[in-house]
Amino acid sequence: MKLCPYCSGKLPKNAKVCTHCGMKIETKKKVKQEPKVEKQETTSSETMEDYMYQAMGLEKVGPLYKWLSIALCICLGFLGAHKIYERKYIMALLYACTGGLCGIGIIIDLLVLFHKPKTYYVYRQKL
Numbered sequence: 001m002k003l004c005p006y007c008s009g010k011l012p013k014n015a016k017v018c019t020h021c022g023m024k025i026e027t028k029k030k031v032k033q034e035p036k037v038e039k040q041e042t043t044s045s046e047t048m049e050d051y052m053y054q055a056m057g058l059e060k061v062g063p064l065y066k067w068l069s070i071a072l073c074i075c076l077g078f079l080g081a082h083k084i085y086e087r088k089y090i091m092a093l094l095y096a097c098t099g100g101l102c103g104i105g106i107i108i109d110l111l112v113l114f115h116k117p118k119t120y121y122v123y124r125q126k127l
């Protein structure tokens, strides 16, 4: 049993219209519980890598531009310019002293750089 909100008349449970005053009785609408959308945590491989490298005491450098690195490597690779760009100063010094590891280092670096995405990151030892 329930009571009519308008005339307080007694009504059967499922009554939609009051039998006493004729008013429509709104039944409480069942509130649909929207399923909670679980926030997908962005645990991309990149951030995982970051954690790994950070744990190893390495520092992320970038974003670096692939084509700028390649240009530096081709033009000034023997001076280690692309290594300076990657903040790898010790390697840059080594390249400068050995002429890019007798050119071998430059060739390897070029091959590596060509396979990099347009912008890339490198990791270096924290100083």
Ligand SMILES: [Zn+2]
Pocket (backbone or CB within 6 Å): 004, 005, 006, 007, 008, 009, 018, 019, 020, 021, 022, 023
């Ligand atoms: Zn009523």
